[in-house]
Amino acid sequence: xxxxxxxxxxRAQHEAFARNGGARVPEWVRALRAGALARFTELGFPTTxxxxxxxxxxxxxxxxxxxxxxxxxxxxxKSIERLELCEARRHLAVFVNxxxxxxxxxxxxxxxxxxxxSLADALARDPELVERxxxxxxxxxxxxxxxxxxxxxxxxxxVYVPEGTVMEEPVQLLFLTAPGSEPTVSHPRSLVVVERxxxxxxxxxxxxxxxxxxxxxxxxxxxxxxxxxADCYRVQRESERAFHVATTQSWQGQGSVLSFHPVxxxxxxxxxxIGAVLDGPGGLxxxxxxxxxxxxxxxxxxxxxxHARPHCESHEYFNGxxxxxxxGVFNGRIIVRRGAQRTDSKQTNNNLVLSEExxxxxxxxxxxxxxxxxxxxxxxxxxxxxxxxxxxKSRGLSPDEARSLLTYGFGAEILERMEIAPLRVQLERxxxxxxxxxxxxxxxx
Amino acid sequence: MLQIKNLHASVDGxxxxxxxxxxxxxxxxxxxxxxxxxxxxxxxxxxAGHPAYNVTEGSVLYEGRDLFEMDPEVRARExxxxxxxxxxxxxxITNAYFLRSALNxxxxxxxxxxxxxxxxxxxxxxxxxxxxxxxxxxxxxxNDGFSGGEKKRNEILQMAVLEPRLAVLDExxxxxxxxxxxxxxxxxNKLRRPDNATIxxxxxxxxxxxxxxxxxxxLSGGRIVKSGGKELAHELEAKGYDWLKAEPAVx
Numbered sequence: 001x002x003x004x005x006x007x008x009x010x011r012a013q014h015e016a017f018a019r020n021g022g023a024r025v026p027e028w029v030r031a032l033r034a035g036a037l038a039r040f041t042e043l044g045f046p047t048t049x050x051x052x053x054x055x056x057x058x059x060x061x062x063x064x065x066x067x068x069x070x071x072x073x074x075x076x077x078k079s080i081e082r083l084e085l086c087e088a089r090r091h092l093a094v095f096v097n098x099x100x101x102x103x104x105x106x107x108x109x110x111x112x113x114x115x116x117x118s119l120a121d122a123l124a125r126d127p128e129l130v131e132r133x134x135x136x137x138x139x140x141x142x143x144x145x146x147x148x149x150x151x152x153x154x155x156x157x158x159v160y161v162p163e164g165t166v167m168e169e170p171v172q173l174l175f176l177t178a179p180g181s182e183p184t185v186s187h188p189r190s191l192v193v194v195e196r197x198x199x200x201x202x203x204x205x206x207x208x209x210x211x212x213x214x215x216x217x218x219x220x221x222x223x224x225x226x227x228x229x230a231d232c233y234r235v236q237r238e239s240e241r242a243f244h245v246a247t248t249q250s251w252q253g254q255g256s257v258l259s260f261h262p263v264x265x266x267x268x269x270x271x272x273x274i275g276a277v278l279d280g281p282g283g284l285x286x287x288x289x290x291x292x293x294x295x296x297x298x299x300x301x302x303x304x305x306x307h308a309r310p311h312c313e314s315h316e317y318f319n320g321x322x323x324x325x326x327x328g329v330f331n332g333r334i335i336v337r338r339g340a341q342r343t344d345s346k347q348t349n350n351n352l353v354l355s356e357e358x359x360x361x362x363x364x365x366x367x368x369x370x371x372x373x374x375x376x377x378x379x380x381x382x383x384x385x386x387x388x389x390x391x392x393k394s395r396g397l398s399p400d401e402a403r404s405l406l407t408y409g410f411g412a413e414i415l416e417r418m419e420i421a422p423l424r425v426q427l428e429r430x431x432x433x434x435x436x437x438x439x440x441x442x443x444x445x
Numbered sequence: 446m447l448q449i450k451n452l453h454a455s456v457d458g459x460x461x462x463x464x465x466x467x468x469x470x471x472x473x474x475x476x477x478x479x480x481x482x483x484x485x486x487x488x489x490x491x492x493a494g495h496p497a498y499n500v501t502e503g504s505v506l507y508e509g510r511d512l513f514e515m516d517p518e519v520r521a522r523e524x525x526x527x528x529x530x531x532x533x534x535x536x537x538i539t540n541a542y543f544l545r546s547a548l549n550x551x552x553x554x555x556x557x558x559x560x561x562x563x564x565x566x567x568x569x570x571x572x573x574x575x576x577x578x579x580x581x582x583x584x585x586x587x588n589d590g591f592s593g594g595e596k597k598r599n600e601i602l603q604m605a606v607l608e609p610r611l612a613v614l615d616e617x618x619x620x621x622x623x624x625x626x627x628x629x630x631x632x633x634n635k636l637r638r639p640d641n642a643t644i645x646x647x648x649x650x651x652x653x654x655x656x657x658x659x660x661x662x663x664l665s666g667g668r669i670v671k672s673g674g675k676e677l678a679h680e681l682e683a684k685g686y687d688w689l690k691a692e693p694a695v696x
Contacts (some may be wrong), residue, residue, distance in 0.1 A: 028492030123478035125604040133614070267633050379543050385533070386496075387533050388533045388534075388535055390495055390496065390517065390533075390537075391514070391529065391532070391533040391535070392543075392547075393494075393517040393518040393521070394493050394517050394518075394520075394521055394526075394527055395521055395543075395547035395550075395603065395607065396520055396522045396531075396548075396550035396551045396607070397518060397546060397556070398552050399518070399549060399551070401546065401550065402518075405535075405538060405543070405546060406535065406538075408537070408538070409535055409536050409586070410536070410537055411537065412537035412538065413536045413537030413538075413586070414538065
């Protein structure tokens with residue numbers, strides 16, 4: 001199939017979408033979609049000839065005929081419990097195949113003015129509010145996946161916290177794919193707006209049911225106003241044959257705080273572009289990520305932290321654990337704009353490579369246009385540290401126990417920075433289950 | 446408890462130990478002193494089973510058994526403990542979790558029940574009380590971001606919890622100021638019992654002001670060239686090592 005044929009398929013899909021389900025939206029949304037589709041048509045899917053996609057081929061996505069707007073079996077309420085945080089049930093929004101499910105969601109007890117809803121609903125009720133923020137942060141001009149997501153923008157999560165409001169309980173967003181008989185695609189689009197001095201925690205989870213092929217093409221935009229704070233967690237647990245492509249773009253005002261914690265367990269192929277713009281003095285941004293890969297999994301993280309104003313701080317920590325024939329790619333770009341003096345930026349990417357066939361690629365990319373800045377970066381990749389292994393053995397641990405403890409520590413180092421205890425416990429359990437599965441597989445002949 | 450006979454060991458083809466003989470009995474404290482490069486740390490590492498060192502000749506019996514038949518973890522479970530000169534940092538694992546894992550590995554080996562976190566906390570508090578320390582190191586990742594003194598203190602803390610029969614302290618005094626040295630030495634003294642033994646490896650005599658050895662040995666050129674009582678340490682302090690006419694030291 002030629003690139004033009006691939007694009008034509010999505011154009012046809014878009015035509016049907018614009019006629020049917022996507023029709024009842026304000027004019028500006030229709031215009032946004034049309035512009036995005038035009039941009040996607042120009043860009044096409046990226047190839048490995050493009051620098052930003054050198055290590056990650058999306059040929060598998062381009063060549064698969066994904067059906068849009070699939071109506072697979074709606075999962076039973078029972079089956080989503082394992083994906084929830086037990087103590088955070090009041091602000092739970094569930095999306096199935098990209099569409100809000102009123103049946104599975106439970107949103108109650110929201111403070112005055114706070115909105116946790118579907119984007120489709122917000123477009124109907126608060127079009128002006130949505131218009132002020134939607135597609136204002138994630139650029140579609142140079143990312144075909146953002147363009148495609150925007151061309152199909154219709155539903156996803158909308159979280160709005162008005163000025164000065166502090167949310168006690170985390171907001172939970174669950175994006176579930178229940179694939180039908182043929183491969184399907186969904187384009188969930190989420191918007192998190194935290195106004196001045198407000199505060200919220202948001203947990204996004206992406207998961208799939210069954211073992212079918214599907215593709216999630218997600219975009220989340222996060223706006224953190226002056227003096228506001230957002231703690232955002234993202235757990236990617238797509239099923240084994242899934243494709244997951246995502247962009248998370250944040251914008252921060254003066255003196256604001258954002259922490260973003262993406263954790264990757266699932267999908268055959270995943271690519272996550274994380275962009276953070278520090279656009280007011282005194283902002284703090286922390287990116288704290290973990291990818292745990294096995295089999296033939298491939299996960300690619302491209303992060304860009306843009307220090308646009310002076311006196312901002314960014315801390316970036318990404319750890320990868322790579323087993324079997326898996327591959328992890330990390331590209332960490334840091335831009336310090338002219339005038340962004342007193343920038344303090346720190347980046348680390350550590351990869352634990354457990355098998356000779358696994359591979360990690362790590363690339364820092366610093367672009368500094370100011371002179372009074374502090375920027376450090378460091379990357380490691382390699383097998384388990386033999387010194388540490390001997391140290392643990394000398395305390396009585398078997399080689400297997402020692403290896404598994406050291407591997408766990410690699411993940412735990414990232415999880416420790418997460419402040420929501422039930423989420424941390426859930427993730428620790430997932431990391432342990434992964435290690436156990438590995439230990440069992442090793443023992444089997 | 447420990448009989449070392451004619452021990453030769455090499456690393457990367459360089460022979461470092463060239464016939465060490467040493468016997469340590471239960472209840473005793475032995476100090477092994479010597480100039481830099483004499484093989485002191487090599488001896489400590491060989492006893493713990495570090496894979497970089499090749500034993501080329503000789504034998505070591507630990508409680509009547511061939512030490513070299515035991516893997517490092519088995520030596521540890523059988524009561525041997527090495528306080529590392531350079532403790533290793535382990536990110537993401539708290540000291541408490543690490544110590545409980547180690548203690549449980551040893552308990553399992555002895556046929557004792559494993560301890561859950563609550564029971565472990567009880568054991569830990571008791572040990573901390575014995576050595577008079579607080580639990581400030583326990584919830585930090587193992588040695589990660591510890592100062593030099595904290596790392597050394599952490600080794601002794603592990604020793605207190607794991608209750609070894611034979612402890613080998615490898616240059617535990619290096620890098621410690623006088624207050625830290627006293628704290629560490631006092632803890633080691635409190636852990637001394639009639640049914641255990643300690644080997645203190647040190648370059649300087651000053652640690653032996655606080656931990657009184659029963660025997661002092663001078664290791665030079667990979668062999669023990671002189672042995673004596675605690676007064677030998679004072680003699681070394683006054684005269685240095687040169688008068689012992691050591692064979693050329695090994696780097």
